[in-house]
Amino acid sequence: MAAIEKGDEVTWNSHGGTAEGTVEREITEDTEAGGRTVRAGKDDPQYLVRSEKTGGTAVHRPTALTKKE
Structure with missing residues (x-):
């Protein structure tokens, strides 16, 4: 599998x-994002x-x- 990037x-x-959309950022530490604790x-x-929708x-x-693709 190819790496996912911004x-x-x-x-x-x-x-x-x-659903379809665009990657905004990679998260590599505990944080608040997308309305929840990640x-x-x-x-x-x-x-x-x-x-996108x-x-x-x-x-x-x-x-x-x-x-x-």
Whole structure:
């Protein structure tokens, strides 16, 4: 799997089906993002993504994201 980077267009499964958006940043330490407390580290990063449809943000683990071709 290719590494996910800032600016990548990605898809992920959402309650309403498949969502699309853009990676805004990699999170590598515990922080508040996407409306919740994020537990992350250099060996366990998460990614803040902005939804193309709603403009809202969410945080996902790399295994939940698929880079758009």
